Amino acid sequence: MVRFKPLGFVLLTALPLSLVANASATEAPTFKAGFAERDVSPEVGMEQPGGYGKAYHQAFHDPCKVRAAVFDDGKTRVAIVGIDALFIRGATVAAARKAIKARCGIEPGSVLVSASHTHSGGPIGYFLPGELEDGDALVRTLVKEKTVIADPKYLAKVEGAIADAVCEADAAKVEARGGVAYGVEDKVAFNRRFTMKNGLTFTHPGQGNPDIVAPAGPTDPQVGVLGAWDAKGAFLGCIVNFACHATTGPGGISADYIHYIEKTVRGLMGEKAVVVFLPGMAGDVTQVDNRNPHQIKQFGEVSSRFVGGRVGAEAVKVLLALEQGTGPLAPLVAQTKHLAIPRRVPSPERLGHARELVAKDPKTVDPTEWTFAKELVVLDARIKREPVVDVEVQAVQVGPAVFLACPAEYFCQFGLDLKAGSKFPFTFPVSMANDSIGYVPTEEALGPGGGGYETRLTSYSNLTPKGGRTIADALIGLATGLKPGPVPAPPALPAFKGVPWAYGSVAPELD
Numbered sequence: 001m002v003r004f005k006p007l008g009f010v011l012l013t014a015l016p017l018s019l020v021a022n023a024s025a026t027e028a029p030t031f032k033a034g035f036a037e038r039d040v041s042p043e044v045g046m047e048q049p050g051g052y053g054k055a056y057h058q059a060f061h062d063p064c065k066v067r068a069a070v071f072d073d074g075k076t077r078v079a080i081v082g083i084d085a086l087f088i089r090g091a092t093v094a095a096a097r098k099a100i101k102a103r104c105g106i107e108p109g110s111v112l113v114s115a116s117h118t119h120s121g122g123p124i125g126y127f128l129p130g131e132l133e134d135g136d137a138l139v140r141t142l143v144k145e146k147t148v149i150a151d152p153k154y155l156a157k158v159e160g161a162i163a164d165a166v167c168e169a170d171a172a173k174v175e176a177r178g179g180v181a182y183g184v185e186d187k188v189a190f191n192r193r194f195t196m197k198n199g200l201t202f203t204h205p206g207q208g209n210p211d212i213v214a215p216a217g218p219t220d221p222q223v224g225v226l227g228a229w230d231a232k233g234a235f236l237g238c239i240v241n242f243a244c245h246a247t248t249g250p251g252g253i254s255a256d257y258i259h260y261i262e263k264t265v266r267g268l269m270g271e272k273a274v275v276v277f278l279p280g281m282a283g284d285v286t287q288v289d290n291r292n293p294h295q296i297k298q299f300g301e302v303s304s305r306f307v308g309g310r311v312g313a314e315a316v317k318v319l320l321a322l323e324q325g326t327g328p329l330a331p332l333v334a335q336t337k338h339l340a341i342p343r344r345v346p347s348p349e350r351l352g353h354a355r356e357l358v359a360k361d362p363k364t365v366d367p368t369e370w371t372f373a374k375e376l377v378v379l380d381a382r383i384k385r386e387p388v389v390d391v392e393v394q395a396v397q398v399g400p401a402v403f404l405a406c407p408a409e410y411f412c413q414f415g416l417d418l419k420a421g422s423k424f425p426f427t428f429p430v431s432m433a434n435d436s437i438g439y440v441p442t443e444e445a446l447g448p449g450g451g452g453y454e455t456r457l458t459s460y461s462n463l464t465p466k467g468g469r470t471i472a473d474a475l476i477g478l479a480t481g482l483k484p485g486p487v488p489a490p491p492a493l494p495a496f497k498g499v500p501w502a503y504g505s506v507a508p509e510l511d
């Protein structure tokens with residue numbers, strides 16, 4: 001009989017001894033954890049952001065939530081927040097951070113807020129009330145009537161809910177023990193970009209397309225999990241980090257597959273557990289497998305349950321493996337840095353053509369061409385106000401784990417680069433965090449042989465090609481300046497002094 005080693009144990013034993021907590025260390029550091037959540041479901045009839053045009057919610061499937069974890073090492077508090085939303089703008093995060101500072105004193109830079117990128121969430125953007133309203137009449141009309149915009153009432157609800165959840169989690173903090181590990185789920189997420197026979201890269205070329213040569217980028221199958229238990233061993237909650245677009249669309253208002261991660265984790269770990277989901281770098285990764293040879297459902301309820309159920313089950317496996325090796329997760333550190341990254345500028349010829357096209361009735365021209373012409377016109381207005389984007393990058397350390405966050409729909413390769421470049425035993429790449437700056441592809445994707453949906457120049461996605469590398473370098477720089485805390489482990493076994501089990505310490509009895 002082969003004895004199967006649990007995953008967490010395998011990972012812990014693979015770490016340098018210096019990183020493993022010494023059970024005989026003199027004084028254990030303080031570690032407190034608290035979790036809370038709030039409902040931020042939009043109403044049926046509200047705008048459903050998700051594409052470059054308008055859509056409206058017609059049904060309800062499951063609640064969209066804000067889920068918050070607050071950790072405290074006695075010196076520093078950090079708040080890690082996930083929200084079921086397509087994205088979150090910097091102004092919304094700034095308002096929530098300000099309210100949090102006023103109400104429970106956590107420093108604004110120590111609050112990380114990341115949007116799950118559910119395409120079934122509320123009207124949180126893209127454009128905010130008043131934004132681009134000083135533009136010309138054409139731009140104002142295009143933004144208001146043809147582009148995804150935020151609902152001021154919904155924004156106020158989200159800002160309040162983030163502050164409520166963080167302050168409630170802070171007030172609920174108890175003496176805790178934590179653990180961190182990676183699981184692996186490699187059957188639910190696929191790179192959606194492919195090198196084609198024509199030498200270019202296409203996004204979603206179509207299932208079974210014979211012109212597909214190979215995927216143009218990687219996936220990241222690691223499921224990052226940080227769990228927390230109270231002093232008596234009751235499970236409090238966890239953070240789950242996984243890279244896959246939340247585009248399964250189970251039908252109606254929904255957290256998308258994150259709903260099924262939560263359902264799966266709560267099924268075993270308890271209904272009160274809070275499951276904070278942080279999306280990894282999934283700008284080019286979705287649940288759709290363009291190379292699957294079978295007729296299978298890649299959207300809807302079945303797909304949503306498949307992705308969330310499997311990622312959730314993997315998170316449960318990791319938590320079970322961690323449960324007996326928990327300890328204080330310290331130190332806690334949060335650092336932010338601001339980068340100035342220029343936008344790509346459309347040529348005057350392209351812009352002129354776009355202006356001519358948007359003047360026409362969208363019904364009389366190619367709707368895709370019209371939509372992206374509209375995007376160029378709106379981008380031009382944006383560039384006039386803000387030619388250079390202020391990009392906040394953030395590192396939040398929780399003991400042996402570091403969360404490296406940026407506001408991009410960042411390509412998966414960058415997430416792998418962050419993991420490779422960070423000396424932390426556990427690195428959680430977090431996208432869509434603290435603001436929204438659109439797709440940020442690799443330089444390769446924006447170079448010869450590149451292309452595809454994410455490289456289109458729009459009011460949403462428009463950083464210059466080196467932007468992605470600049471963000472990665474800055475995040476690795478932040479991680480490099482931090483010293484990983486010890487990885488909790490079960491107490492070391494004392495030297496063997498006993499006797500073998502008397503029933504079992506015998507030679508075979510053949511007669």
Ligand SMILES: [Zn+2]
Pocket residue numbers: 117245283409
């Ligand atoms: Zn996306």
